Amino acid sequence: MNYSAIKKCDIANGPGVRVSLFVSGCTHHCPGCFNPGTWDFDAGEPFGEKEQRDIFAALAADYAEGLTLLGGEPFEPENQRALLPFVREAKRLFPSKSVWAYTGYVYDRDIAPPGGRAHCEATDELLSFVDVLVDGPFVESLKNISLRFRGSSNQRFLELHAPGGVKDATERYSPSDGRRA
Numbered sequence: 506m507n508y509s510a511i512k513k514c515d516i517a518n519g520p521g522v523r524v525s526l527f528v529s530g531c532t533h534h535c536p537g538c539f540n541p542g543t544w545d546f547d548a549g550e551p552f553g554e555k556e557q558r559d560i561f562a563a564l565a566a567d568y569a570e571g572l573t574l575l576g577g578e579p580f581e582p583e584n585q586r587a588l589l590p591f592v593r594e595a596k597r598l599f600p601s602k603s604v605w606a607y608t609g610y611v612y613d614r615d616i617a618p619p620g621g622r623a624h625c626e627a628t629d630e631l632l633s634f635v636d637v638l639v640d641g642p643f644v645e646s647l648k649n650i651s652l653r654f655r656g657s658s659n660q661r662f663l664e665l666h667a668p669g670g671v672k673d674a675t676e677r678y679s680p681s682d683g684r685r686a
């Protein structure tokens with residue numbers, strides 16, 4: 506897997522100061538995409554051990570609230586397979602820090618069901634490490650710059666391990682009227 510960028514003090518993609526990994530490769534090609542340079546799976550540089558060590562060092566800072574995975578498309582199956590051992594290790598080292606992930610796939614249609622087009626042998630374990638999944642493609646006609654942590658109003662914030670199961674927490678993290686949560 507290649508990556509396009511690593512941001513060690515990101516405040517735009519989840520709560521608090523986060524360490525964000527922008528993976529390369531996305532097959533959605535949403536019109537108006539904020540990051541079309543990441544569509545090519547060969548864009549950027551290989552994501553290797555040095556990059557992983559750098560991210561773990563950044564996550565060790567007290568002010569770092571967690572890790573965010575975005576892109577590109579972290580849930581392209583080839584990216585899931587590459588991300589799984591890295592995210593497993595991140596959670597082992599930093600169990601109290603949250604993991605957020607962004608995807609253009611729809612969780613309950615494409616990712617969670619065994620027959621979903623983004624479901625592969627890595628999916629269930631990868632999802633077990635993700636606290637909040639922001640799902641759905643960017644839809645230009647639903648773009649709203651007042652929305653927090655998302656580009657269009659169709660995108661949902663799913664708490665994957667809430668008591669009782671998956672919980673739609675969109676209004677909590679990114680109110681549809683643009684209020685600050």
Ligand code: SF4
Pocket residue numbers: 531532533534535538539540541543576577578608609610642643
């Ligand atoms: S899923 Fe994200 S990276 Fe991929 S085309 Fe849509 S907005 Fe761009």
